[in-house]
Amino acid sequence: MFRICLQGAYRDDNGKPVVLECVREAERRIAGNLNMEYLPMGGSVKMVEETLKLAYGENSELIKEKRIAAVQALSGTGACRLFADFQKRFCPDSQIYIPVPTWANHHNIWRDAQVPQKTYHYYHPESKGLDFAAMIDDIKGMSLFSSQNAPNGSFFLLHACAHNPTGVDPSEEQWREISHHIKAKGHFAFFDMAYQGFASGDPEKDAKAIRIFLEDGHHIGIAQSYAKNMGLYGQRVGCLSVLCEDEKQAVAVKSQLQQLARPMYSNPPVHGALIVSTILSDPDLKKQWLKEVKVMADRIIGMRTALRGNLEKLGSPLSWQHITNQIGMFCYSGLTPEQVDRLTNEFHIYMTRNGRISMAGVTTGNVEYLANAIHEVTK
Amino acid sequence: MRPEFTLPSSSSSSSADRRLNALVRHLATASMVSQTAVAFSPTSGFHGDSVFSHVVRAPEDPILGVTVAYNKDPSPVKLNLGVGAYRTEEGKPLVLNVVRKAEQMLLNDKSRVKEYLPIVGIAEFNKLSAKLIFGADSPAIRENRVTTVQCLSGTGSLRVGAEFLARHYHQKTIYIPQPTWGNHPKVFTLAGLSVKTYRYYDPTTRGMNFQGLLEDLGSAPSGSIVLLHACAHNPTGVDPTLQQWEQIRQLMRSKALLPFFDSAYQGFASGNLDEDAQSIRMFVADGGECFVAQSYAKNMGLYGERVGALSVVCRAADVASKVESQLKLVIRPMFSNPPIHGASIVATILKDSNMFNEWTIELKAMADRIISMRKQLFDALHARGTPGDWSHIIKQIGMFTFTGLNSKQVEFMTREYHIYMTSDGRISMAGLSSKTVPHLADAIHAAVTRMS
Numbered sequence A: 001m002f003r004i005c006l007q008g009a010y011r012d013d014n015g016k017p018v019v020l021e022c023v024r025e026a027e028r029r030i031a032g033n034l035n036m037e038y039l040p041m042g043g044s045v046k047m048v049e050e051t052l053k054l055a056y057g058e059n060s061e062l063i064k065e066k067r068i069a070a071v072q073a074l075s076g077t078g079a080c081r082l083f084a085d086f087q088k089r090f091c092p093d094s095q096i097y098i099p100v101p102t103w104a105n106h107h108n109i110w111r112d113a114q115v116p117q118k119t120y121h122y123y124h125p126e127s128k129g130l131d132f133a134a135m136i137d138d139i140k141g142m143s144l145f146s147s148q149n150a151p152n153g154s155f156f157l158l159h160a161c162a163h164n165p166t167g168v169d170p171s172e173e174q175w176r177e178i179s180h181h182i183k184a185k186g187h188f189a190f191f192d193m194a195y196q197g198f199a200s201g202d203p204e205k206d207a208k209a210i211r212i213f214l215e216d217g218h219h220i221g222i223a224q225s226y227a228k229n230m231g232l233y234g235q236r237v238g239c240l241s242v243l244c245e246d247e248k249q250a251v252a253v254k255s256q257l258q259q260l261a262r263p264m265y266s267n268p269p270v271h272g273a274l275i276v277s278t279i280l281s282d283p284d285l286k287k288q289w290l291k292e293v294k295v296m297a298d299r300i301i302g303m304r305t306a307l308r309g310n311l312e313k314l315g316s317p318l319s320w321q322h323i324t325n326q327i328g329m330f331c332y333s334g335l336t337p338e339q340v341d342r343l344t345n346e347f348h349i350y351m352t353r354n355g356r357i358s359m360a361g362v363t364t365g366n367v368e369y370l371a372n373a374i375h376e377v378t379k
Numbered sequence B: 001m002r003p004e005f006t007l008p009s010s011s012s013s014s015s016a017d018r019r020l021n022a023l024v025r026h027l028a029t030a031s032m033v034s035q036t037a038v039a040f041s042p043t044s045g046f047h048g049d050s051v052f053s054h055v056v057r058a059p060e061d062p063i064l065g066v067t068v069a070y071n072k073d074p075s076p077v078k079l080n081l082g083v084g085a086y087r088t089e090e091g092k093p094l095v096l097n098v099v100r101k102a103e104q105m106l107l108n109d110k111s112r113v114k115e116y117l118p119i120v121g122i123a124e125f126n127k128l129s130a131k132l133i134f135g136a137d138s139p140a141i142r143e144n145r146v147t148t149v150q151c152l153s154g155t156g157s158l159r160v161g162a163e164f165l166a167r168h169y170h171q172k173t174i175y176i177p178q179p180t181w182g183n184h185p186k187v188f189t190l191a192g193l194s195v196k197t198y199r200y201y202d203p204t205t206r207g208m209n210f211q212g213l214l215e216d217l218g219s220a221p222s223g224s225i226v227l228l229h230a231c232a233h234n235p236t237g238v239d240p241t242l243q244q245w246e247q248i249r250q251l252m253r254s255k256a257l258l259p260f261f262d263s264a265y266q267g268f269a270s271g272n273l274d275e276d277a278q279s280i281r282m283f284v285a286d287g288g289e290c291f292v293a294q295s296y297a298k299n300m301g302l303y304g305e306r307v308g309a310l311s312v313v314c315r316a317a318d319v320a321s322k323v324e325s326q327l328k329l330v331i332r333p334m335f336s337n338p339p340i341h342g343a344s345i346v347a348t349i350l351k352d353s354n355m356f357n358e359w360t361i362e363l364k365a366m367a368d369r370i371i372s373m374r375k376q377l378f379d380a381l382h383a384r385g386t387p388g389d390w391s392h393i394i395k396q397i398g399m400f401t402f403t404g405l406n407s408k409q410v411e412f413m414t415r416e417y418h419i420y421m422t423s424d425g426r427i428s429m430a431g432l433s434s435k436t437v438p439h440l441a442d443a444i445h446a447a448v449t450r451m452s
Helices: A019-028 A046-058 A074-091 A104-112 A132-140 A171-186 A208-215 A245-265 A270-280 A283-313 A321-325 A336-346 A367-378 B013-025 B062-072 B095-109 B123-134 B152-170 B184-191 B210-218 B242-255 B278-285 B315-334 B340-351 B353-384 B405-418 B439-452
Strands: A068-073 A095-099 A117-121 A155-159 A190-192 A221-225 A240-242 A328-330 A356-357 B146-151 B175-176 B194-199 B225-229 B258-263 B291-294 B309-315 B400-402 B426-427
Touching: A019 A270, A019 A283, A046 A208, A046 A221, A046 A240, A046 A270, A068 A074, A068 A328, A074 A190, A074 A221, A074 A240, A074 A245, A074 B426, A095 A104, A095 B095, A104 A117, A104 B123, A104 B315, A132 A171, A155 B210, A171 A208, A171 B315, A190 A208, A208 A321, A221 A328, A240 A245, A245 B184, A270 A283, A270 B340, A283 A367, A321 A328, A328 B353, A356 B225, B062 B258, B095 B340, B095 B353, B123 B146, B123 B309, B123 B340, B146 B315, B146 B400, B152 B184, B152 B258, B152 B309, B152 B315, B175 B184, B175 B210, B184 B194, B194 B210, B210 B242, B242 B278, B242 B405, B278 B291, B309 B315, B340 B353, B353 B439, B405 B439
Parallel strands: A095 A117, A095 A155, A155 A190, A190 A221, B175 B194, B175 B225, B225 B258, B258 B291
Antiparallel strands: A068 A240, A221 A240, A328 A356, B146 B309, B291 B309, B400 B426
16 A cells, blocks of 8 residues: 655655764764763753854854854754743743744743743745735734734744745745844844755755844844754754853853753753764765755755646646745645545545645655645645 | 733724724833844944843852862862762773663664654653663552653653643642752742752751651641652762651651652662662552652763653553653653653663663672772771761762761862862762872861861
């Protein structure tokens, strides 16, 4: 029985989970060499250093000026949670604005941190793209129809690239406008970057939104994860950073982040951090990683093209442009829950009922079957 | 302060009302507004106020501060007795042979991937951890009344358990012993519990204040949560005897006090895994409920891998199952799922009887070395005729000794003898070796005779 699972982690063209070669090599080098002593509360200094370079730029002045408070965190979840707790403690009157839709756990995280949450417009179902005008209105607090208008100095959660679950990202021009309006209202921009490198295949390109905000002078926060782009899922490796006014402030903020980490888990796990720092501090391994990340991203981009192409070849009356317009692991297909149920029951294709397809589950071996099935339930 | 405006509801009908609403919203400003943020300059926009400008630097962690000071000291005879990690006779950190073996096995197994674990962690690890602490023949396990979830070492297990209690338990107060590990009050407070203390240590005897303990637990409101160190109390090294544990158990059950055990030293205290779990097993044997936070940091030397487990023993299997479902809701917004590496090592070792045996031998060796250090220090002080009763050094158990030295004496020992410890006089026996015991004994002798 042919079955396709379209929810979850990256798969290669044979539908198998992948451990990157650079990761295997790093593990070989690590094993047997080091002890397993506690890391400092803020985690592996080496790993954090390399991770900041990825987000802020290899030669970032901000890094040189030591203006970034950064700690190793438990992947993206842990980074978001630590920030949410920090936000609650030091800006107790603030609220977080979360895009609609977003990764479901974002709501849980800020709720458990007891930070009141509101939403802002993001996805436009009719076009299966970005609801840009409404999003800007929400940022400006101008929406006449929304009870969610953001007071100045609110916190905005932004997906740096490869929006989860829609795959819809703002264009560069749109990012510039978003930055402008967020700055005008004195909002705080917090980026969740879970897919750097994984979206376009180029980590620098995927950090574009963040770089725009940095150029514009925002003091941002970033949650970074190595779960997908290094395939380190279960190792729980990530980083939380907060850009501060100066070095003194960065030291203060970092110390307070540590005060929140200590009663949660004391200090973060060492193994995954060692893998990351081994890879990123070795030029050859780093090059290998960049190649492997590009392979993963390219495969997904290839599958998007193939899926769309197949649907068009089948003569589908609908537009499937959004499949290639969207980016990253997920595609918001636009399928209704009923259509999704038919796909599952009649065609053994498994995806979430909001129509979200994990492109990572699509292979050259199943893309035609998938296109046929989608065509059947939508024609 | 935020100006108070009554915002009309957004369902008001006329367009004039809506425009008014929009205006009103613009006038309301948040208390943390960044006034200078409006200036928009692509090249020099770096000097606006941060919303976190008011954040002040947190005080240095007292225990870590010891190591920082130690590292700065150039003296060749310096000794770090603040560290809560095991050291060999040569003063080096130790990775157990059996752990290296397990790691190699995992490395060589090409079928292993790094995918996300389930929210509750590795099932095998959880089962084996429960067996380890409760005993393979535990009725609670047999009857499926235990739920075990993988967490980030002891700290993480305590935090997850405490968050669950803060949400679902009717009593939001936890009683912790005086003194206790410095991080305990913070863990429980941030989880949403309020913290009270019960008497535990008697400085005059350097032993237990058992009367005080019974009184304080006896006057706690019914149903209160009570933190118990399963063995090797940190920082004092003073444990109840089995008879005292039995009395504690009876008192607690009579008042429906909920036990929350912190088990960070199983096997590390006496050298015997079952012996060190006796207190917990006593409570489970009576059919009652309890929480247990387990850590593999010390007894498997996995410190930085953050391996631990939270177990909740319930009265009934369906309760355990419901509790587990709620624990998942605590875990997911905290870290989603636990780290795979360390727990994989533990599971590899625990499930293989040969490796398990190897582990017990290496564990006993660590515990024995510490016990031997206690004896050597005691003998050395005796030989010097150091005034005072030092028998507590060999009576206390586990990694730490509460010397009874006061902060002036501690300061003196650091200054004159380059010996580093926390200011409460706690020393880590794990940091001692046969070579360094004489130096420490000299220092204590000097401190006691020259400083009071």
